[in-house]
Amino acid sequence: MTAGETHQAIEAIFRIERARLISGLARLVRNVDLAEELVQDALVIALSEWSRTGVPANPGAWLMTVAKRRAIDAIRRDKMRERKHEEIARELDGECDRTAEGNEMAMNDDLGDELLGLIFTACHPILSADARAALTLRVIGGLTTDEIARAFLSSEVTIAQRIVRAKRTIGKAGLSFEVPRGAERAVRLSSVLEVIYLIFNEGYAATAGDDLVRPGLCLEAQRLGRMLAGLMAEDAEVFGLLALMEIQASRLPARIGPDGALLTLTEQNRARWDRLLIRRGLDALARAEALGGDGPYVLQAALAACHARARSPADTDWPRIAALYDRLRAVMPSPVVDLNRAVAHSMAFGPEAGLRLVDEIADAAALRNYAPLSAARGDFLFRAGRLAEARAEFEAAAKLTRNAREAAFLLARADACG
Amino acid sequence: MRVMVLVKATEDSEKGFLPTPEAKEAMEAMGKFNDELRNAGILLDADGLKPSSQGKRVTFDGPRRTVIDGPFAETRELVAGFWLWEVKDMDEAVAWVKRCPNPMPGPSEIEIRPLYEMADWQWESDAGGHGNP
Numbered sequence: 001m002t003a004g005e006t007h008q009a010i011e012a013i014f015r016i017e018r019a020r021l022i023s024g025l026a027r028l029v030r031n032v033d034l035a036e037e038l039v040q041d042a043l044v045i046a047l048s049e050w051s052r053t054g055v056p057a058n059p060g061a062w063l064m065t066v067a068k069r070r071a072i073d074a075i076r077r078d079k080m081r082e083r084k085h086e087e088i089a090r091e092l093d094g095e096c097d098r099t100a101e102g103n104e105m106a107m108n109d110d111l112g113d114e115l116l117g118l119i120f121t122a123c124h125p126i127l128s129a130d131a132r133a134a135l136t137l138r139v140i141g142g143l144t145t146d147e148i149a150r151a152f153l154s155s156e157v158t159i160a161q162r163i164v165r166a167k168r169t170i171g172k173a174g175l176s177f178e179v180p181r182g183a184e185r186a187v188r189l190s191s192v193l194e195v196i197y198l199i200f201n202e203g204y205a206a207t208a209g210d211d212l213v214r215p216g217l218c219l220e221a222q223r224l225g226r227m228l229a230g231l232m233a234e235d236a237e238v239f240g241l242l243a244l245m246e247i248q249a250s251r252l253p254a255r256i257g258p259d260g261a262l263l264t265l266t267e268q269n270r271a272r273w274d275r276l277l278i279r280r281g282l283d284a285l286a287r288a289e290a291l292g293g294d295g296p297y298v299l300q301a302a303l304a305a306c307h308a309r310a311r312s313p314a315d316t317d318w319p320r321i322a323a324l325y326d327r328l329r330a331v332m333p334s335p336v337v338d339l340n341r342a343v344a345h346s347m348a349f350g351p352e353a354g355l356r357l358v359d360e361i362a363d364a365a366a367l368r369n370y371a372p373l374s375a376a377r378g379d380f381l382f383r384a385g386r387l388a389e390a391r392a393e394f395e396a397a398a399k400l401t402r403n404a405r406e407a408a409f410l411l412a413r414a415d416a417c418g
Numbered sequence: 419m420r421v422m423v424l425v426k427a428t429e430d431s432e433k434g435f436l437p438t439p440e441a442k443e444a445m446e447a448m449g450k451f452n453d454e455l456r457n458a459g460i461l462l463d464a465d466g467l468k469p470s471s472q473g474k475r476v477t478f479d480g481p482r483r484t485v486i487d488g489p490f491a492e493t494r495e496l497v498a499g500f501w502l503w504e505v506k507d508m509d510e511a512v513a514w515v516k517r518c519p520n521p522m523p524g525p526s527e528i529e530i531r532p533l534y535e536m537a538d539w540q541w542e543s544d545a546g547g548h549g550n551p
Binding site for chain 2: 008009011012013015016055112115219222223224225226227230231253276280
């Protein structure tokens with residue numbers, strides 16, 4: 001192996017180990033910044049040692065041992081040595097008496113819990129959703145500040161500051177890097193799931209001309225979702241979110257037309273859907289349902305699954321979709337859910353059912369001057385044979401949308417009303 | 419990127435699974451490795467294949483189709499099992515394979531093959547969203 005190849009191999013090992021090293025150290029030193037620094041130092045040492053000696057049998061344990069030694073040095077050098085720090089140093093001394101093999105065993109035991117603790121801390125509700133996403137991608141995903149900035153169409157300085165501030169907030173709040181228990185756990189978990197889905201959607205919003213880092217966010221979010229499913233095997237919403245992401249990602253190869261425009265589910269060539277991701281999504285959904293899941297992510301995944309199961313748009317099980325929207329509306333009330341529910345009912349039970357539901361919600365403030373509402377209403381009226389009214393709705397919708405392609409489509413539908 | 423990680427067959431694996439204490443131990447070690455892959459979020463799929471004595475081959479020559487029953491020779495070229503992983507690059511895949519316990523009682527081999535992706539099919543006329551996974 002050349003020096004360059006060795007270097008690459010060590011970098012790859014490091015990428016695999018990084019998140020769990022940071023999570024183990026962060027819990028010890030109660031400081032994400034210091035933990036990251038210690039891990040970076042350990043890499044530098046590994047690069048010089050392993051180039052001479054070769055990669056040890058347990059590289060993760062080796063890196064952890066080195067990083068913990070550096071942690072003691074760092075704390076001892078710290079002039080503002082408080083009692084708390086001395087306690088940590090004593091604890092660390094004990095840890096370092098273990099051999100690398102001992103560290104390996106300890107790491108395997110704590111691994112899941114420590115990693116989970118770091119995920120929960122990076123996604124703590126005291127941080128803004130943007131800060132949580134940036135910090136999670138940095139410490140768990142291992143993305144560089146530059147990559148995160150490009151992915152979120154932001155500047156490197158902005159992201160760097162966001163991460164620094166987030167770390168400072170965590171330090172000031174004295175967070176323990178533990179996995180929350182009891183009632184707090186549910187609240188904190190929804191904060192974690194929200195961040196992962198935010199990362200996924202940012203990637204899903206990427207278009208053909210974008211930097212490849214952006215669509216890469218979907219993969220990153222899926223990876224986080226799979227990690228979480230491995231670490232929290234008893235939580236239905238974790239599997240619900242994973243199922244939702246896998247099924248949505250299965251459509252990524254099919255959703256952009258030759259002219260670069262987004263295609264609707266009906267327009268997509270379903271042969272292009274990724275069968276492996278659909279199967280993984282359906283498996284995750286089955287697991288969520290077996291766990292008794294009935295939360296927002298499980299229901300959204302169940303909706304996505306109805307489309308994934310249909311070989312063609314005509315095979316779609318609309319009555320089931322309508323029933324799922326009835327339930328989703330109860331756990332995740334929103335005007336957009338209401339509108340989608342009206343569309344589902346129109347597909348399942350006819351345009352009159354859709355019109356009835358859409359008229360119930362037409363006065364909601366969020367839906368006033370909302371193009372999709374007028375477009376949906378136009379579609380229901382058209383299918384009910386009320387062509388003059390349909391034409392007026394389509395024209396209104398065309399005026400409301402800011403998307404030129406959509407406006408052209410709506411005007412064509414208005415014309416078709418005769 | 420997606421890679422298929424192929425565990426090559428050996429004379430042992432071609433004999434089929436025997437529930438010996440050694441085999442049980444090896445399966446436990448492999449189970450632990452699979453947990454690691456799962457918790458790292460890279461494991462998409464995995465399965466083991468029965469010996470080639472239970473397999474068949476169909477050969478093609480113009481319009482002719484000939485069915486050949488197993489077992490097949492060249493044992494070391496046969497596949498005994500596979501994983502599908504989602505990794506950042508081949509280096510990461512190699513690093514993971516290196517920490518896999520030896521899948522066989524004796525010397526053995528694991529092969530890593532990247533899968534074709536959307537970006538590899540840009541010439542296709544209706545390839546929607548090329549370069550956009």
